[in-house]
Amino acid sequence: MTRERLLALLGAALLRGLFATLRLRFEDRFGLLNEATPKPSLFCFWHNRILGITFAFDRLYPKNRLGVTVLTSPSRDGEILAQLVAAFGMGSVRGSSSRRGSRALLELVRLIRLGRDIAITPDGPRGPKYSLGPGVILLAQNTGARIIPMHATFSRCIRMKTWDGFIIPLPFSKVSVTIAEPLEIPENLSDDEFEAARNQLEELLKNGAD
Numbered sequence: 055m056t057r058e059r060l061l062a063l064l065g066a067a068l069l070r071g072l073f074a075t076l077r078l079r080f081e082d083r084f085g086l087l088n089e090a091t092p093k094p095s096l097f098c099f100w101h102n103r104i105l106g107i108t109f110a111f112d113r114l115y116p117k118n119r120l121g122v123t124v125l126t127s128p129s130r131d132g133e134i135l136a137q138l139v140a141a142f143g144m145g146s147v148r149g150s151s152s153r154r155g156s157r158a159l160l161e162l163v164r165l166i167r168l169g170r171d172i173a174i175t176p177d178g179p180r181g182p183k184y185s186l187g188p189g190v191i192l193l194a195q196n197t198g199a200r201i202i203p204m205h206a207t208f209s210r211c212i213r214m215k216t217w218d219g220f221i222i223p224l225p226f227s228k229v230s231v232t233i234a235e236p237l238e239i240p241e242n243l244s245d246d247e248f249e250a251a252r253n254q255l256e257e258l259l260k261n262g263a264d
Contacts, residue, residue, distance in 0.1 A: 056190040058130060062137030063118040069138075070232060073109050080114060084202065086233050092119045094197070095236070098190050099204040100259060101178035106206030109121045109223075110231040111173075112142050120169040123147055125189075127156060127179035137194055145170070159193065166197045176255075181217045186256035191248060194239035201255060203234040205262030232262065 082088075086095075088161070099107050111122060136146035162172055164241020172193070176186040194201050197226040210227040214220040223229050226236040237258075239251055 058133045059137055060132050062078075062141065064133070065138050066120075066141035069105070069108075069142075072223070072225060073112060075225040076109060077226075077228040078110060078113055079228055080110060081230070081232040084233050085237055086202065087114065087116055090174060092116070092169075094199050095171050096166075096190055096193075096199050096201045097122070097171060097173045097204055098174075098176055098193055098201050098255065098259065099206065100184060100218070101175040101181075102213075102220045103204075103206040103215075103263075104175065104184070104220075105222060106208060106229045106231055107173070107204055108139070109229055110204075110206070111144070120173060121145060122173050123162070123165050124173045125175075126151065126160065129179065132179065144173070145178050159189070159196075162193055163196055166193075166199050168195060172199070174252065176259075177218065183218045184256075184260055186252055186259065188248070188252060190255070191252050192241055194237075195241055195243065198241070200236040200238050202236045203255065203258050203262070205234065207231040207261070207264050222258045234258065234262070 083111065095222065098211065105154065115134055122140045126135045126146050126148055128148045139146055147158050147161045166172060174190050176190050177184055188199060207230045208221055208223045208227060211226040212222045237255060
């Protein structure tokens with residue numbers, strides 16, 4: 055067993071124990087949970103909210119949807135994250151803006167066309183914090199998939215001394231997760247329109263951060 059696999063199994067066991075103590079407050083402004091005919095979506099949220107969103111997906115992800123795939127970095131940390139999310143029933147694609155980016159984009163396009171949802175942290179894996187890269191807009195353009203912004207806040211938590219201030223909810227605390235209204239991105243955009251869409255999504259996500 056590799057070191058990464060061992061760390062992922064240990065992390066998954068610890069998270070399941072933590073998640074069992076948490077309370078979830080969930081607001082579905084879009085009505086995603088009641089969608090009769092699911093449409094592939096790009097779930098978009100900040101990197102430091104990963105645990106809150108994973109907790110919500112583990113509790114409430116609809117059984118009539120075809121599953122979530124997470125974009126992770128090709129680094130060793132990305133390998134641990136890939137194996138960790140696998141323990142919660144999620145797939146992963148390895149890539150970032152600097153490494154394997156084109157290959158990862160093509161694989162995500164293929165998965166969306168098969169009906170899978172994609173989870174993206176647009177300021178990951180290295181930041182800057184709360185700065186939205188172009189990848190999620192490009193992916194929406196290429197596939198027609200809607201972007202669904204997600205917010206997570208925490209009643210009590212630890213903020214790590216990492217580039218993003220990674221958030222770990224404390225046991226027996228409350229995690230509040232919101233699914234916001236989706237954004238539809240046209241296939242053909244001028245450079246100015248592309249930047250306007252990127253700014254709109256960035257500001258929307260920033261407004262939901264604490």
